[in-house]
Amino acid sequence: MEKTIVKKESSPTLGKVKPKSTAAHGLRELFVDSLKDIYWAEKALTKALPKMEKNATTPNLIKAIKDHLTVTEGQITRLEEIFDLVGEKAVAKKCEAMDGLIKEGDEILEGTEPGVVRDAGIIAASQKIEHYEIATYGTLVAFASTLGETEAASLLEQTLNEEKEADVTLTEAAYNTINFDALDGDDTDNDTEK
Numbered sequence: 362m363e364k365t366i367v368k369k370e371s372s373p374t375l376g377k378v379k380p381k382s383t384a385a386h387g388l389r390e391l392f393v394d395s396l397k398d399i400y401w402a403e404k405a406l407t408k409a410l411p412k413m414e415k416n417a418t419t420p421n422l423i424k425a426i427k428d429h430l431t432v433t434e435g436q437i438t439r440l441e442e443i444f445d446l447v448g449e450k451a452v453a454k455k456c457e458a459m460d461g462l463i464k465e466g467d468e469i470l471e472g473t474e475p476g477v478v479r480d481a482g483i484i485a486a487s488q489k490i491e492h493y494e495i496a497t498y499g500t501l502v503a504f505a506s507t508l509g510e511t512e513a514a515s516l517l518e519q520t521l522n523e524e525k526e527a528d529v530t531l532t533e534a535a536y537n538t539i540n541f542d543a544l545d546g547d548d549t550d551n552d553t554e555k
């Protein structure tokens with residue numbers, strides 16, 4: 362039996378997105394738009410992290426989240442410095458990705474009982490966030506370098522390294538205790554002293 366595949370008549374413009382009037386014309390504008398996006402994202406995180414901290418049980422996870430909140434506040438100040446360096450006003454523009462990642466984190470909280478299982482979920486959600494940030498700052502470093510904004514590039518690289526560190530800390534928290542305790546489904550005696 363032969364199937365007839367009906368091909369839609371394709372026009373050269375089909376599926377192509379028409380840019381808004383505010384669309385970036387060059388790499389500099391795309392760079393600044395991305396700065397505004399991550400500025401919003403970092404600010405949103407300062408609101409989301411305390412909630413994650415409050416819902417975590419394992420002491421080293423609580424500490425990791427607390428520490429990263431302090432680091433995140435520093436990253437916001439650093440972004441303001443970067444805006445200054447490149448001669449732009451610090452403006453936050455909603456980051457749809459971070460908004461979604463935070464919502465997914467909330468969903469994980471609702472979907473788990475407090476204890477090591479929820480902790481494993483918090484780590485999973487947090488690592489998705491860190492990976493998004495790592496990707497974003499990696500791109501921002503590259504854009505800044507290409508644009509000859511060396512000072513901004515080096516500041517962005519500092520943040521990139523902090524995000525990578527946070528990711529490693531979360532991985533360690535997961536492998537040291539949480540995932541194994543979660544495997545037992547044991548959230549009553551989660552002894553974390555090592």
Ligand code: FE
Nearest residue numbers: 403433436494
């Ligand atoms: Fe960050």
Ligand code: FE
Nearest residue numbers: 398456457458
């Ligand atoms: Fe984004």
Ligand code: ZN
Nearest residue numbers: 398456457458
């Ligand atoms: Zn974003």
Ligand code: FE
Nearest residue numbers: 491494524527
């Ligand atoms: Fe981070």
